[in-house]
Amino acid sequence: METRQLEYFVAVAEELNFTRAAARMFAVQSTVSAGIRALEADVGAALFLRSTKSVALTPAGEVLLPEARLALEAVDRVRSAAAASTAGIRGRLRVGIFTNIGFVDLPALFGEFHASHPLVDLQLGASASGSTGLADDVRRGRVDVAFMGLPARDLAGLDVLVLAQTRFVAVLPQGHPLAARDGVTMHDLAQERFVDSPEGFGNRVVIERAFAEAGITRAVSTVVSDLGEIPRFVAADLGVAVVPALGLTPPAGTVAVPLVDPVVAWSLSVASRANPSPAVAALLGLLAARFPLPA
Structure with a gap:
């Protein structure tokens, strides 16, 4: 063979x-x-x-x-391993990414990685089924490491490095009856039409479970594959949204109100398999240095 x-x-x-x-x-x-x-x-x-x-x-x-x-x-x-002792790390690094991670400047991040490891070929790509698909890609070896929005219980068997944690907020059209509140509950939003990510995307997995645990079935009327674009669809009066607050800048015509009772948490992480290659280990080391979580 x-x-x-x-x-x-x-x-x-x-x-x-x-x-x-x-x-x-x-x-x-x-x-x-x-x-x-x-x-x-x-x-x-x-x-x-x-x-x-x-x-x-x-x-x-x-x-x-x-x-x-x-x-x-x-x-x-x-x-x-043989090359690293003489010429540095070489090989291929396949990275699963979101279509939009406003909190992470991916070009700058991988530019810094390339400057330190110029012999590593980078292949970056997204999954049509979001974090759920990326987790499967990591498990099956289709990618080496992937950015994730899934909770830890969905990442069993993978090594997970948490980069940031945040809470969900409701994005409402300006003038919405709830827009002036200091916080809204899931029951306040129960009768609304929602703009959300496709099924399988990490943020939707987390919030769908939270609504289900509250006994609420949502009506998602508009599906947008780019998380960062969802608030703009709210501004166009296509519905309301519940999204992670991390990196969110509400566009004109919208208001962001914290989701309370309960507060729902969301984590941005990277997942990889055990025994990572030198290239994967180098990227994880860079991420750990750039995104140290507070105690």
Whole structure:
């Protein structure tokens, strides 16, 4: 079994297309196909179901995929450890991010990281299912580390570094009957139409549970994938919102009122797997230094 065969296998498994996988690996398709056939012969099982229209993993392929990712990560760690003693950390760092994290200046953060570790290739990407999808990506080895808005109980099995903690506030249109209050409760908002993130996004997971525990079923009438844009939709009178206060600047035409009784907390964190690569460890060290939580 060769490392290159595992790389071809992971590429095809993620792309579910031999042509795209070959382009990603800078190889011709026949070479990728031959590598997959050799790997299938080595493990004694078909790894893909192939047709003229689609490619899918077999049960054996599903089992092999996380192990192949772990094996490739182990190879990367060996190479990185050897290189670090002479040329510094090298390799690839795949980071899952939100579409908008106003509290964290990602370009500046990764610019600083790159200045210290110029041989590390950075790949940053979001998930269509928000923090829930990113947590799954970390567990399955599709990304190395990811920014998270999920509570700790949803991150079992992952190493979690909390960067910041905040509370939720209600964002209301100016002139709303509740806008002049010092605080609002979930029951005050029970009959409102809501603007919120898609299901699976960390902030929505947290607040949905809080409303459910209060016995309230919300009506979410407008879904916006960019958390930072939600208050602007409130300003357009499409509903009210309940969002983390961290980094929030209410736009003209809106008022932010603390959510009370109960106060609902939200954490911004990063999650990774155990035994991180040198590149992941370096990024976590930078984040811990830049975002020390108060005692």
